[in-house]
Amino acid sequence: MLTQEQIKKIDLESMHSVYDKWPKNAEISWNKEITKLDIRDVNHVVFAGMGGSGTIGDIFSSILSKNQIHVSVVKGYHLPKTVDERTLVVCTSISGNTNETLSILDKCRNSNGKFVAFSSGGKMEEYCNKNTIDYYKIKKEHSPRASFIEFLYSTLNVLEEIIPIDKSEITESLKVLNEIKNKIDSNNLNEENYALNLAYWIKKIPMVYYPWGLQSAAIRFKNSMQENAKKHVMCEDIIEACHNGIVAWENTSDVQPILIRGRDDHVKTKERWEIVKEFLNAREIDYKEIFSVNSNILTKLVCLIYTLDVTSIYNSIIRGIDPTPVKSIDYIKNKL
Numbered sequence: 552m553l554t555q556e557q558i559k560k561i562d563l564e565s566m567h568s569v570y571d572k573w574p575k576n577a578e579i580s581w582n583k584e585i586t587k588l589d590i591r592d593v594n595h596v597v598f599a600g601m602g603g604s605g606t607i608g609d610i611f612s613s614i615l616s617k618n619q620i621h622v623s624v625v626k627g628y629h630l631p632k633t634v635d636e637r638t639l640v641v642c643t644s645i646s647g648n649t650n651e652t653l654s655i656l657d658k659c660r661n662s663n664g665k666f667v668a669f670s671s672g673g674k675m676e677e678y679c680n681k682n683t684i685d686y687y688k689i690k691k692e693h694s695p696r697a698s699f700i701e702f703l704y705s706t707l708n709v710l711e712e713i714i715p716i717d718k719s720e721i722t723e724s725l726k727v728l729n730e731i732k733n734k735i736d737s738n739n740l741n742e743e744n745y746a747l748n749l750a751y752w753i754k755k756i757p758m759v760y761y762p763w764g765l766q767s768a769a770i771r772f773k774n775s776m777q778e779n780a781k782k783h784v785m786c787e788d789i790i791e792a793c794h795n796g797i798v799a800w801e802n803t804s805d806v807q808p809i810l811i812r813g814r815d816d817h818v819k820t821k822e823r824w825e826i827v828k829e830f831l832n833a834r835e836i837d838y839k840e841i842f843s844v845n846s847n848i849l850t851k852l853v854c855l856i857y858t859l860d861v862t863s864i865y866n867s868i869i870r871g872i873d874p875t876p877v878k879s880i881d882y883i884k885n886k887l
Contacts, residue, residue, distance in 0.1 A: 553740050553747060553869060561868045564875040566779070569693045570861050571736040573700045574728040576692065577853075580704035581721060587712045588685060590665050595638040596714075597664070599625040599655040602774060603699040604643040607706060609767030610852050611714070616764070618715050628654045630662065638664040639713065645695035645702055647673020650887050659684060667709075669702060694875060696778060696860075703853070716849065724850040731844075731854055735861050746858050750865035752839060755805040759786035760827070762813055762820045765843065768855035769811055775863040779874035782866070789823060797827070800836060808838040811855065814845040 558567055596615070598608025608624035615622050623631050628651055634640065640662070644652040647670030656678060659666040668679050671691035679686035689705045692698045707714070707721060733739070735746040742748070757776065761769035766788070773784040787796050789810070799806075808831060812824060831838050841858070843851040867874040 552742070553865065555737065555740070558737055558868055561871060561873055562864070562875070563873050564693065566693055566697055566874050567737045567861075567864050567868075569697045570857075570864065571732070571738070573857055574725065574732045577700045577704045577728055578725050580689075580701045581708055581725065583705070583708060585687070585705070585708055588667055588709050589712050590639055592637055593639045593665070593713055594619065595621045595623070595633065595635070597623045597625055597631060597634060597638060597640045598643070599630075599640065599652050600643040601626055601649050601651050603696045603771075604645055604649065604652065604702070606699065606767055606771045606774070606856070607643055607703050608641070609770060610703065610849070611706075613764055613767055613852060614716060614848055615714065620715070625655060627651055630655060630658050630664075634662055634664040636663040636665075640664045640666045641706070641710070642666065642668040642675070643702060643706070644668075644670045644673070644675050645689075645691055645698050647671055647675040649675075650884075653678065656684070669706060669709075671698070696775065699856070699860075700853070717847075720847040720849050723846055724853050727844055727846060727850050727854055728857060731857055735858060746861040747865050749809075749839060749841070749862045750869055753780075753782075753807060753809075753862075753866050755807045756782070757784045757809050758806045759784065759809045759811060760789040760792060761786065761811040762789055762816050764848065765811055765813055765851065765855065768843075768852050768859065771856050772811075772859040772863070775860045776866065778877050778880070779860075779863040779872075780867040780870065781872055789827065790820065793823060793827065797830065800831065800834060808836065810838060810840045811843075812840055813843045813851060 598611055600608055605626045612622040612624050642652050642656045667685040668675050669687045669689055687709055689702055692701055735744050759769045759772055769786045773786045776782050776784045844854050864874050
C-alpha cells in the first residue's frame with residue numbers, strides 16, 4: 552500500500568493535503584457571511600466556465616433539472632440566443648484569467664441578461680470593478696481544480712435566494728462528505744480505502760460509463776485523471792453507448808470499463824446496467840462499479856467527485872507522477 556512518505560515524495564506541492572480538507576472547506580464556504588445575490592424573476596440561468604468551473608455549471612444543471620428554472624452550461628465563447636432580461640449569467644473562472652469565460656463576461660455590454668462573476672482575482676475582478684458587475688472574490692486553494700469545492704459551495708451560498716435548493720440537502724452533502732473523508736483521505740492508506748483501491752486497479756485507459764444525471768461526476772473524473780494522472784480517459788452515457796460504443800468491446804483493447812451508478816437509477820437504466828455487466832462478464836472483461844451514495848442529487852455528485860478526484864491523485868502518485876504541474880495546458884494558454 553501507498554505510504555505517507557511516498558505521497559510526500561511525489562506530490563511535491565501537497566495537493567493531497569488540500570483534498571484532506573475538502574469537507575471542512577466546503578462547510579466554511581457554505582456558512583460564510585456573504586452578501587446574497589438578490590435578483591428576482593429569473594427563469595433561465597447560464598453557467599459559463601471551463602474545466603472545474605464548468606463542472607460547477609454541470610452540477611447546477613443536474614440539481615435544477617426537475618425545477619422550473621432552465622439551465623444552460625457554456626464551455627466556450629458564445630452565449631445562448633435565448634438570453635433575455637429574465638436570464639442570470641454566472642461567469643466562473645477560478646484563476647480569473649480564463650479567456651473563454653472573460654469573453655462571455657464581456658457580452659454583458661450588449662445583453663439584457665443579468666451578470667455575476669466569481670474568481671480568485673485576475674482580469675475578471677478588474678473587469679467587474681470597472682464595469683460595475685456583481686463580483687465575488689473566492690480564495691484559490693492550491694490550484695483551480697483543487698479549489699472546486701470552495702467555489703461550488705460559495706456559489707450555492709451566494710445564489711441561495713435564487714436557486715431553489717433545500718438547505719437540508721446542502722447540510723446532508725456536508726455531513727456525507729465528511730463521512731467519506733474518514734474513509735478515503737491520506738490518513739487512511741489501507742485496504743478499506745476504496746479510492747486507493749480503484750487507483751491501483753486503473754492501469755490502462757479508463758472508459759467511464761454513467762447514467763443521465765451523473766454526467767458531471769463522470770466528466771469531472773475524466774478531467775481530473777487527465778490533469779492529475781496525465782492519462783487518457785473516455786466517458787460515455789451508458790444508454791447511448793448501448794447504441795454504438797458497446798460494439799468496440801467485440802475486440803480486445805487496453806481499455807478498462809468503470810461503471811458509475813446511482814443507487815436509485817431509473818428502472819430501465821438498472822436493467823441496462825445488468826445487461827452490460829452480463830455482456831462484459833461473457834467476454835471476461837474486468838470492470839469496476841462505483842455507486843453513488845443514497846441521497847439527494849447534490850450529495851450524490853459532490854461525494855462522487857470527491858472520491859474520484861482523490862482516486863486520480865492516488866493514481867498519479869502510484870505511477871510516480873506529480874499531480875500538480877499541467878505543462879500542456881500552460882503551453883496552450885501561453886499561445887493564446
